[in-house]
Amino acid sequence: MIAMSKTPDFSTRTSWDFAETDLVRAVRQRRAAGLPLYDLTASNPTRCGFQYDDDAILAALAQPQALTYDPDPHGMLAARQAVCRYYADHGAKLDPAHVFLTPSTSEAYSYLFRVLCDPGDEVLIAQPSYPLFDFLAQIDNVRLIPYPLFYDHGWRLDAAALRQKITPRTRAIAVVHPNNPTGHFTKSDERKELESICEAHGLALIVDEVFLDYPLGDNSASPSFACGEHPVLTFVLSGLSKIAALPQMKAAWIAAFGPAAILEPALQRIEVVADTFLSMNAPVQCALPVWLECRGGIQRQIIDRVRHNLALLDKTLSGTQASRFEVEGGWYAVLRIPAIEPDEAVAVRLVSKFGVELHPGHFFGFPASGWLVLSLLPKESEKADAYRSIALCFK
Numbered sequence: 001m002i003a004m005s006k007t008p009d010f011s012t013r014t015s016w017d018f019a020e021t022d023l024v025r026a027v028r029q030r031r032a033a034g035l036p037l038y039d040l041t042a043s044n045p046t047r048c049g050f051q052y053d054d055d056a057i058l059a060a061l062a063q064p065q066a067l068t069y070d071p072d073p074h075g076m077l078a079a080r081q082a083v084c085r086y087y088a089d090h091g092a093k094l095d096p097a098h099v100f101l102t103p104s105t106s107e108a109y110s111y112l113f114r115v116l117c118d119p120g121d122e123v124l125i126a127q128p129s130y131p132l133f134d135f136l137a138q139i140d141n142v143r144l145i146p147y148p149l150f151y152d153h154g155w156r157l158d159a160a161a162l163r164q165k166i167t168p169r170t171r172a173i174a175v176v177h178p179n180n181p182t183g184h185f186t187k188s189d190e191r192k193e194l195e196s197i198c199e200a201h202g203l204a205l206i207v208d209e210v211f212l213d214y215p216l217g218d219n220s221a222s223p224s225f226a227c228g229e230h231p232v233l234t235f236v237l238s239g240l241s242k243i244a245a246l247p248q249m250k251a252a253w254i255a256a257f258g259p260a261a262i263l264e265p266a267l268q269r270i271e272v273v274a275d276t277f278l279s280m281n282a283p284v285q286c287a288l289p290v291w292l293e294c295r296g297g298i299q300r301q302i303i304d305r306v307r308h309n310l311a312l313l314d315k316t317l318s319g320t321q322a323s324r325f326e327v328e329g330g331w332y333a334v335l336r337i338p339a340i341e342p343d344e345a346v347a348v349r350l351v352s353k354f355g356v357e358l359h360p361g362h363f364f365g366f367p368a369s370g371w372l373v374l375s376l377l378p379k380e381s382e383k384a385d386a387y388r389s390i391a392l393c394f395k
C-alpha cells in the first residue's frame, strides 16, 4: 500500500499574494534590458551618499563590556539612559525604568500588540500611512482599522471619523508623528483630542516618532509626545534607523508614559514579552549612546538634502499636471496627479517609458488613482534627471 504523503498547512495569517505585481515586473524588465532607472523609492540612508563618522560608529562596537552577557529585559541601563538624554534634548523627562530597547520600531509595535490585544482586537491607524503596519498587525492577529486624514491647507486628523471607528474591540490608537508619507506633525489640539478619546474609551496611545527630528519648515517642528502630561497610557516609539540614519544597527525603543495605576501593569507585561526574547545584542547596546550622540551631523545632511530636493522638485514640476502636497517633516513627498487611471498603471508607465521608479499612492492607503509618493533622500547626481522625467510624463 502506498502511503499518501501529507504536507503541512500554513496559517491563514500568512496567505499573502506572492504574485509579481505589474510594477515589480516593469522594474525587473527595465533592469534586465540594461536601461537606466532612477530609483525615487530609495530611502535607505546608508546608500544615499551621506557622510557618516565611520570611525566613531565602528569604534563604538568594540567596547569591552560587549564581551559579557548580562541580560536585562529592558535593555542595558547605560543605553536606556542615553535614550532618556535624547528625550531630555527634546524637553521631556523620562525614567530609564520606563524604557524598553528593541531591535526595531517594528518589533516594538509587535511587543505592544501582544500586550494590548487579543486575536481579533483592533488598533486604529491613520490613513494614508506606512504600508508595513498591515503586515505587523496581521502577523500578530491584530485588525488595523484605518481612520482618515484630510487635506485642507495641510493634513489634519479627522477626529469625528476616528470616533466612529471605535468598537468594543478597539484597544489602541496609533499615530505617526510626523506621519509617513504625508509628513504632517500632530498638532497640540489634535493630541488633546486623541488623549480625550483614549481616556473616554480606555484606549492606549501608540506614537511612532521615527521622523521626529526631520522638520522641514522653519516652524514646522512639533514637540515629542514624551513632553507634557500623560493622562492616558502612552507608548512613544523611535529608534536609530531614522534618528541616526543607521537602520542596519537594529536599535530602537519603547518609552512608556501614563498614570501609575495603568503604567505599572503595562511595564510588567512588556517586561515578560521582552524577557521571552531578549532580542538586543550587547555590542549594539554598548554603542547606542555613541551613535545617538553622533546624530546631529547626519540629521543636518539629511534635512539639507530633503529641503533641496523639495525645492528642485517644485521648480521642475511647476507648470505640469503634477503638484506636491505640503510636507512638514520626514523624508517623503506626496504628489497629486490627474486621477484618470490607476496609480499602479501610472507608476508602471513611469518605469517603462520614463525610467523613474516611485511608489503608487495606494501602497500608503491613498485612493487607487491620483497619488504618487517619492523618497526625498536620493542624491544629487540622480534626482534632477528623474524629476525632469516626471515633469515630462505630466506635462
Ligand SMILES: Cc1ncc(COP(=O)(O)O)c(C=O)c1O
Pocket: 103, 104, 105, 106, 107, 130, 176, 179, 180, 208, 210, 238, 239, 240, 241, 247, 252
Ligand atoms: C513610520 C515608520 N515607522 C517605523 C519604521 C520602521 O523603523 P525600524 O527600522 O525601526 O523598524 C518606518 C520605516 O520606514 C517608518 O516609516
